[in-house]
Amino acid sequence: MRGITSRQAEILSFILQQQQQQGVPPTRAEIAAHFGFRSANAAEMHLQALARKALLELTPGASRAIKVTPAGLKALGDSDVPHAAQWQSSLREEISQQVETKYAAAYQAKLVAELQEQAQALADKFGAMLNLPLVGRVAAGSPILAQEHVERTYQVDPAMFNGKADYLLKVRGMSMRDIGILDGDLLAVQRAADARNGQIVVARVGEEVTVKRLHQQGHVVELIAENPDYEPIMVDLREGNFAIEGIAVGLIRPDGLQ
Numbered sequence: 001m002r003g004i005t006s007r008q009a010e011i012l013s014f015i016l017q018q019q020q021q022q023g024v025p026p027t028r029a030e031i032a033a034h035f036g037f038r039s040a041n042a043a044e045m046h047l048q049a050l051a052r053k054a055l056l057e058l059t060p061g062a063s064r065a066i067k068v069t070p071a072g073l074k075a076l077g078d079s080d081v082p083h084a085a086q087w088q089s090s091l092r093e094e095i096s097q098q099v100e101t102k103y104a105a106a107y108q109a110k111l112v113a114e115l116q117e118q119a120q121a122l123a124d125k126f127g128a129m130l131n132l133p134l135v136g137r138v139a140a141g142s143p144i145l146a147q148e149h150v151e152r153t154y155q156v157d158p159a160m161f162n163g164k165a166d167y168l169l170k171v172r173g174m175s176m177r178d179i180g181i182l183d184g185d186l187l188a189v190q191r192a193a194d195a196r197n198g199q200i201v202v203a204r205v206g207e208e209v210t211v212k213r214l215h216q217q218g219h220v221v222e223l224i225a226e227n228p229d230y231e232p233i234m235v236d237l238r239e240g241n242f243a244i245e246g247i248a249v250g251l252i253r254p255d256g257l258q
Contacts, residue, residue: 004055004075011035011046012055012068012076025066129155134168134186154186154252161250166191168252169202169211175225176200176211181251187211188250193243200248205233206241211248 004012014034018026028040028047037043047066050056055072059065068076133150154168165188174183179200181187187202195201201214203223212223212233221242223233235242 004053007035008046008050008053008055009076011043011050012072015056015066015068016073016076019068025064027063029063130158130165131155132165132168132188134170136170156188156252160252161188163190163247163249165189165249166246169246171211175227175230178226181211181226184254186252186254187248188252189246190249191245192247195244195247202245202248204241204243204245205235209245214244 011031014031015025018024018030026034028043031043032040047056047058050072051058055069055075057067057069131153134152134154135149136151158165167189168186169189171181171183171185171187189202195214197215199214200211202209202211205223210223210233212225215222215224219237221235221237223235225232
């Protein structure tokens, strides 16, 4: 035999037999008695020699803490002692169990890491969510964010918008159809009293609130629809009651919200 003596193979075999028959490994004294050694110290010397070859694992201070390693099982299976085939079978079973255990542990660790990452992503997302009031119909002459105008509150991701949103306005009508703003859509609005030409604004004209594209030249304001069926609204700032309530920064289809 290479790397293991006949006596060492017999000791390994005895340890495994005792483990199977008694449910626990033998003590040093039991090994000495079985092989006719003069003392338990002689058994200890054999065990230490096996441990140095990595064929056994020993726990100091525990008389029965003796474990045959996979290398020990393989060495025993390669030997000519009785039950070698049985130890080869035990080796394959133990290695298979170890592989399954390591695979299961690795898979579980990967799964836990993925769940933790997802949980953190959700926490980050919902920690940064905005609670935006939804404004429905606006009564004539009253502030757009008056409590009686707020139908409900939505929690939304601010990353959906092109700027800071302060509220959602429910769109009425199809005057902005050609740029994708449809009846019933929720327009994300940033409160503002001024806007640049070309921006989509929420404007108050007299007692009505409307969503249009702004164009101003001097004291004349033109609120332009994005639908040829609607005429522009012309306002002379010297005469008309006009105010910008906000600038559109995004759009939400109501079926995309809970």
